[in-house]
Amino acid sequence: MKILFNSLLVVFLVFGISFAQNRTNKKGPHHRFGIYGGVILAQDEFASTNGSKAGFANNGVGVMFEFELLTKLPVDWISSVSLTDQSFKSGALQDQRPDYGVTADNYVTTWIMTGISRSKSFGPEISLYGLAQIGFLISKYPDIYYATSETELKESSELGKALAYAAGVGFTYNFLNFGVRYYASFPKYEQTSPFRNNGASTTRDLPVKILQVVFGINF
Numbered sequence: 001m002k003i004l005f006n007s008l009l010v011v012f013l014v015f016g017i018s019f020a021q022n023r024t025n026k027k028g029p030h031h032r033f034g035i036y037g038g039v040i041l042a043q044d045e046f047a048s049t050n051g052s053k054a055g056f057a058n059n060g061v062g063v064m065f066e067f068e069l070l071t072k073l074p075v076d077w078i079s080s081v082s083l084t085d086q087s088f089k090s091g092a093l094q095d096q097r098p099d100y101g102v103t104a105d106n107y108v109t110t111w112i113m114t115g116i117s118r119s120k121s122f123g124p125e126i127s128l129y130g131l132a133q134i135g136f137l138i139s140k141y142p143d144i145y146y147a148t149s150e151t152e153l154k155e156s157s158e159l160g161k162a163l164a165y166a167a168g169v170g171f172t173y174n175f176l177n178f179g180v181r182y183y184a185s186f187p188k189y190e191q192t193s194p195f196r197n198n199g200a201s202t203t204r205d206l207p208v209k210i211l212q213v214v215f216g217i218n219f
Contacts, residue, residue, distance in 0.1 A: 034066035034177055036216030040084045043182075043209040049092040055206055056093060057107055060086030064214055068117065078131055079114040082183075082212065088142040100146040100153075109139040109208065111183055113166055127172045129179075137164040137185035139208055146194070153194040160187030160206070168212075175219060181212040 040062045046055035062084035069077040088104035115133030122128070141157035162185045170179025185208045192201045 031067065031069045032218050034064070034068070034080075034216055034218045036064040036066065036177065036179075036214040038062045038064060038082075038212050038214040040086055041211040041213070042086060043211055045207045046209045049089055049096075052204075053206055055107075055208070056089040056104075058087045058089055060084055060107070062212060062214075064212075064216070075116040075118055077114070078117040078133070080111070080133070082111040082113070084109045084111070084210065084212070088144070090144075093144070097146065100148060102144065102146055104144045105140075105142040107139065107142055109137065111164055111166070111185075112136045112138075113164065115166070119172075125174050128169075129171070130169045131167065131181075133166040135164045135166070137162050137183075137187055137208060139185075139187055139189075141189045141191070141206070155191065155193045155195075157192075158190040160189045160208075162187035170214075172218060175217050177214070177216055177218050179214050181214065182210075183212060184209045 038061065040060040042055065042057040042059055045051065045053040046057045048054040049056055062082055064080055064082040066078065066080040068079075071077065084107070086107040086109075088106065090102045090104045093104070094100065094102035113133040113135030115131060115135075117129055117131035119127045119129035137160070139160040141160060143157070144155040146153040146155070164183060164185035166181055166183045168179050168181035170177060172178075186205065187208060189204050189206055190201055191204055196202060
């Protein structure tokens with residue numbers, strides 16, 4: 001996935017060089033809003049079920065709200081808030097703890113991002129764009145429940161917070177917008193587990209990496 005992330009950045013830079021030539025005739029600053037739905041694809045360690053950094057995350061769904069300030073400069077300013085929901089691979093964890101029935105809450109994650117974008121128009125209806133952003137992640141790691149015929153144990157976590165990074169490409173057709181965004185962040189979660197030192201808490205580094213396919217409208 002590092003290759004994909006680097007490729008998106010290269011595409012963004014290539015777009016930037018060519019798109020800058022298309023921006024000199026802009027009439028003046030204006031803006032647009034976007035509302036998008038999307039499919040969330042868990043990537044790398046975030047989707048893994050093995051290893052100390054395994055996230056056990058399934059694919060999910062999300063919604064994005066976006067604001068873009070269109071300037072006279074070669075780049076525009078673009079900010080977004082994405083809310084994503086992904087279930088936890090309880091069955092895979094239960095296979096690793098066969099003495100328990102395992103259930104879990106969902107990952108609920110907020111990505112608050114800002115950055116720059118470049119676009120190139122192909123006639124009055126179609127535009128291609130690339131973007132790069134930096135921002136902040138707030139993630140709720142799922143509470144996990146381990147049950148036997150006699151008892152139920154709970155593993156809980158505090159909110160994870162960290163810097164986040166994103167790169168993406170897409171196109172617009174009239175008021176429609178289709179894009180692909182890659183997000184990465186490296187939060188730390190304070191976790192309390194019944195299987196660790198009589199319920200003592202510990203800090204875990206669990207990377208959050210997703211590919212977000214978005215589709216929606218601009219206005």
